[in-house]
Amino acid sequence: MTIDNAPFDRVSFVGVLSRRLFGRGGPVVDRLALVMVGILLVLAVVGPWLAPHDPYAVDPIASLEPPGAAYWLGTDDTGRDVLSRLLAGAPLTILSAVAVVVGSTIIGVFVASVATLAPRWLDDALMRCTEIFLSIPSLVLALGLTAVLRPSLTSIIIAMVMALWPATARITRNILRETMTSAYVEAAKIMGVSRLRLMLRHALPNSLDAIYVHASMELSGTIVMISGLAFLGVGAPPPSADWGSMIAQGQDFITTAWWISLFPGLAITVAALAFGLVGDAIRRINDPTSGRAQ
Amino acid sequence: MSEVLIEVAGLTKRFGILSALDNVSFELRAGEVLGLVGESGSGKSTVIRCLVGLAQQTSGRIAYRGIDLAAATAAERRQYRRDVQMIFQDPYSSLDPRMTVQQILEEPMLVVGGFSARQRQERILHLLHRLGLKEEHLSRYPKHFSGGQRQRIAIIRALTVEPKVLLCDEPVSALDVSVQAQVLNLLRDMQKELGLTILFVAHDLAVVKYLCSRVVVLHHGIVEEAGTVDEVYGAPKAAYTRELLDAVAEPDPQAERARRAARLKRLAAIR
């Protein structure tokens, strides 16, 4: 097979990914996880509209109904439909997690880029700073930060972005450092390309793959952590339908009306699992299994 | 006697107490192909890296057309970077995997400046055809090409800005023998056609003989011997050079067997 009749496949990360995940021979588990992620993302956007009942409507008569024909997943102590709340909470939980990952990735990549371009002392200073952040468990750090801000989902998002960007910065900087020593970057350097252009034009694009992998793996843990923080009460106040808060709201009824906490708990588990599997699949696929042209 | 394009004088590079290069001196004259031969650890790659600015020498002088690079003005340095281009050893890592061939080939001209879009395209297409590639290859990525083709792309990239000197760091070592022959022939042709001056770093003595007119032999950072290929290969003065020449295997079964038998006899006598 010569260059002229080789299949022209795209070099972009998404291109390679789609081919591998959707092509023949992808492991069943990966495909299931991908489907699940797809469903979750769709629900994250249109969830609230699919809710059969008003997620926030209080109805004392229907309170503490077990799962049944009228309320598929039961109702909570104020008569609100669990299923509807679950759907309403989907965007809150999932999109918040996405926002956290996107935010921390952007900040982390920015700091890493500056550190890579900066003179040695600044690079060292920045890395020492991130290490200080990294030495504090992220949950504790996030909790501490939310204490400063008013309890709300936005506060959680901000706190978590602050807690997570150092890890991304650290990893990205190492990736960038390595990429900057590649032969093709040296070739460009010899031409007289400025360090900034070397970073923007050569190093960053080639580091994106690894950054995507890191981000996709972070997503799973972030969903759990956001829910955890909400459960602890630093998220939005009670009527909030995010899954973490829902579990907290059902705490007192764990033995009697188990469905109130169980279903949001299941939702978090399934979401974390699905995103985790996809993240892992992305990492595996991204490994150089077939790098060079034959 | 042609102009001395690059003069290397007393080049020394130390890493702590280790010397990668120790007082290396040689001249690269216009129009010639100079071979820099050595085994691994000889410092030959370090020489090239110092010449292109990827490494800074500890002491010693590098001059381009009489101008000491350390004392050169910004304009002179720019001219140097345009006139002196490099071909790397590994064709699999010297091309940015995320750029199309078109983008890769355009970059030097964009950085150097002074080429209109039309001129750039003309240069690219001309060199592309001259080196045996096709226009449709421009939209492809390096991963679609074999090692030999990638080296050709690397050579085209170097030639787009009309350089005077090509610094080649073992450009065929990573290639299969049959492909190596193609690239060597190409380098020879381009050198004659364009009047290029080439510094060819390699470990393969036979390859150096095929391409070069003069050669410098490097061993542990020291110049063991220098001269025309005929002189150095025909009547080597340094013991090291003789050892290197003796160790080269020739595709001649009877001769090789005889040499090996002689060597083994000597070894057996020691046992």
Place this chain on the structure above:
Amino acid sequence: MTDGAAPLLEVERLSIAVPAGRRIDGASAGDLTLVSDVSYAIRPGERVALVGESGSGKSLTARAILRLDPGLRLSGSIRWDGRELVGAPEPVLRGIRGADIAMIFQDPMTALNPVLTIGEQVAEPLTVRGVPKKEALARAAEMLDWLRVPRAKERLRSYPGEFSGGMRQRVVMAAALIGRPRLLIADEPTTALDVRVQEQVLDLIVEQSSELGLAVLFITHDLSIVAGLAHQVIVMYRGEFVEKRDVDGLFASPRHPYTRGLIGSIPRLTSDPSVRLSTVDEYMARNGGAADE
């Protein structure tokens, strides 16, 4: 070399393929054949060179003997000492590896475990077969001494990192030869080495082969080193045998256009540099073969 003796290794119509489910090249149906229909034999004490460029399948062909790539499908026959190896149970292969057939690889650094002493590693083929450690280490010292590793007994306690590339290759060879194998498979053992060290390692292989009556299957892309080393040369191209000759015949009058092109493209110290190197394409095109690139 014992002429006329029964072959140690007989390979008949061996094909190697990647089964359909494991293909990663995105193509759909069927197995991907990497090596097709190759046959050859090695007699006791004979040195056979398997020569080819990258992608020729030479490494796979040799590795198939010891079944080092279990994910690949083998068809055809590989007979060692009359015993069929294709499809044989794993314990049979394990028994052969290191004892009857030994193998050394290209990079001595990765073949040696950096955290174990070389004594332990050279002795390993014996210790895993129940030889007591003291005796095994004594044999290891003997072997290293035989291969001219200076101060062998002391060095038993050294680590691979303390040795140069050429010395490491000797250590690897000691481990390979300690089990007194009858066939040594050498997969590009000199490719990563400087030319002087390369010569030493090749001399060593030829010397051991002659003195111990050891047969050698030598895999390489370098035709030049094959000239002084092999009795029989097999040239491979894209998974097929293209020419199989005695070494003198091959170099004197190569028959296949690929072989001719390959020999012609080697630059030599002795040739006239004004004569252009011929390329494989030219030979193949002239003879109607498929040109690459």
